[in-house]
Amino acid sequence: MSPETTIQAAMITPLVGAVLISFAGRWPNVRETITLVTAVIMFYLVASLYPHVMDGGRPSLVVGEMLPGLPIAFMVEPLGLLFALIASFLWIINSIYSIGYMRAHNEKKQTRFYVCFALALASSVAIAFAGNMLTLFVFYEALTISTYPLVTHAGSDKAKQGGRVYLGILLSTSIGLLFLAIVWTWMIAGTVDFTPGGILEGKASATVIGILLALYMFGIGKAALMPFHRWLPAAMVAPTPVSALLHAVAVVKAGVFTIVKVVVYIFGIDLLSVMANSDWLLYISGFTLLCASIVALRQDNLKRRLAYSTISQLSYVVMATAILAPLSIVGATLHIAAHAFGKITLFFAAGSIYTVSHKTEVSQLDGIGRRMPWTMGAFAIGALSMIGVPPTAGFISKWYILHGALDSGQILAVAVIILSTLLNAGYFLPIVYAAFFRKAQGEHGEAPLPIVIALTLTAAGTVLFFFFPGIFLELARQLI
């Protein structure tokens, strides 16, 4: 298969999967098999693009013109491939987990759940492969819409409220700011193609560039930069598999991915680094990073704590991008991958605890590690990765970000990273401590097997990432 066909197939596979799933609604076993098979095929297709990209190939595909002069186009470059690889790989594991979780909870409307999941994944990969800003925006919105039914899955009043905040913030930032920024960019530059080195150099005054940068950075609400971060805690009303794959990996990573993409391919690192008024991005992301950590400290609900931790970790990526040093861009890219593995493990663990014991609060977790050793073991590994302790994935990416910050003399960024590491330890380690060293309450065992398999796999991935970062590192290096 030529790479062009592979791109097409990788995006069409989940769509076909969605259709088949909706027909197989009556037979749960068939339905779940279809989900798993679809996920595996999709990952295989995405992975088969890896050698092409490593050889310096940039396979591309133009589907057709949407507006005159503005095609729907795809181009696979290292950053996009990395995002697509992670999303499609974790979808396989997450599907295993979903089967255990959704069945253990006797959730209703499981067919709709799996259909929307497949649609969300199709959108994510289309975002990853987008060749211009219009294409990216089209699927960015598709991702928002397709995840809305997942967020409101419970159908309760609380879910409705959460859904309102979710949709309200994501749509108003993207329609209100991002859309404006894209049309404006198109008018200034005459193109919105992702071009190495950027498309805005010498096309507009520093003031206009500054305004555009702000429109982009806040318009990409999925990156959860403060003050547009509230949708992420609100999205926690969703079933845990949704929080795990979508609100720790696909959706939020689509956000920071877009930010890196815009900085590298629309503005260009060179253009931004000579501009005096782009420093604010560093400050606002540093502020979000610390603030979200402090808020996380005070959350007793486990999923909310994880959500605030995600907000903080997303800002690592934004801040690393804003440092604008080649090494920190590598760090940002790696952190997209590293955080994905760690955070999905943490959510898996949270869902596992809830499935067995119906505990949702941090304060209820005393001694749970003895009853659920696999779950809490995985949780501990995920937590260490968030803090950035070897031998976990988080260490590698933090190392690069720090290195980049030191190289370019951004002492402030270095201070923020150190401080936040302490805060991360402050809100994760007590949970691990209480789980293993406090007295246990309640009688229950380990979670159902699919759940345990899933979280063990991702925890193993987090550790393996530390020892074999090569796959992702090579991709990230190609970026600069």
Added chain:
Amino acid sequence: MIDGQLPILQVVLPLMMAPVTLILRNPRAAWMLTLVVTWATFTISLSLLMQVLDSGTIIYKIGGWAAPWGIEYVLDKVGAFVMVIVSGIGSIVLTYSRRSVEMEVPEDRIYLFYTMFLLCLTGLMGIVITGDVFNLFVFLEISSLSSYVLISLGKDRRALTAAFRYLIMGTIGATFYIIGVGLMYMMTGTLNMADLSALIPAVADTRTIQAALAFLTVGICLKLALFPLHLWLPNAYTYAPSVVTAFLASTATKVAVYVLIRIVFTVFGGVGVMEGLGVQHILMALALTAMFAASTIAIYQNNVKRLFAYSSVAQIGYIILGLSFVSESGVAAGIIHLFNHAIMKCAIFMGLGCVVLRIGGVTIKDMHGLGHRMPWTMGAIVLGGLSLIGIPMTVGFVSKWYLVRAALEKDMWFIAVLIVLSSLLAVIYVWRIVEAAYLKPVPENAAPVHEAPISMLLPLWVMALASIYFGLDATNTLSIALDAANALLHGGVL
């Protein structure tokens, strides 16, 4: 041979068939005949559009009398495009109409319904094709009078008052229009549009011509329901039979917009009234007010038909806003939104018609849990709603892109901001329906409900999918709109 007669056939065919339905009397036969006629006009419209795109404006002299003594029919790109919209919407709605009309209109009046429908179609087609301002008035009256009757056929008794109100307002509008025409005739001695546009510049500075312009603009704005002259619209749309709402919402106001385009850009084309006399700023201010006021009112409606009626008022604001930029991309945005809005509103109102058929009402409460009970109907309504918001991959996105572009081109960035803000209001009113249909439980003691019949679902989904198709590939529609805008801005085509 017959090719040369196609323009007149467009008007004559439905006009001659209207009395035939009256004679037939049988509801089913009347429907069949009307169906054949509307599809025939649609086919003719398409072939005319092709002709116009290939070989330029078509001029048809009635009875062989040369203008300005005789009446001539003139079809340029804008006209041909609007004509395709009107007849296309008409054909789809008519295909859908049988079951809905049987349920909402008393059986002994169904044949009258189709008579009136054909007359209304005659009027709308005539308005679009004529090149004579007085002839236009005649067709305006034909379409208006028949639409008053159509609205009054609604099941709810309030349809009568709604129709009466529309009658009063519509008549005032038409009267204003004819006063304007009279004043122009007084100064130029002609009623032919091409002639007028040549003669008016010489007398443009007179008070008479300026008064004519004022009368014309206000009269037409009444017909197209530009805020604050929209008061007739919400009730008329709410209480009319569903089929009528779907048809009128996507065609009647659109044709009125077409008349505005003709008067401002063709008849007064040589004068530059938009910039020179400040018409531009008045229209822009009113359009912006419409976008915000009507959308805000829509948010608070409990009758969903009424909600979307107010949304129509807001969307008309978008169209007028596009025109008021008086730039190529602005006018193109107006024209393309005319097309896009026709498609999405037609889908939405047809969907609501399905709900009326099965549930009997369309309040927000009636919609509770409907997402699971009538999944295809609600799916189409939600698609239409997403298009109203302007989500990418729908036609609404295309319109918004060009509107924002037109605003930024003129450095009116605050208007660009207002455009995107007002589309956020659409999120709120659309999501009220989504939440009701998908997140509210089915009311207890609710009677079991079947999905709407396939004869209604099919046309509904044709429209819903059209709103996606033309959103994914807008190059064709946009190139027509851009061409048309270009022609209008450079002296009018006539």
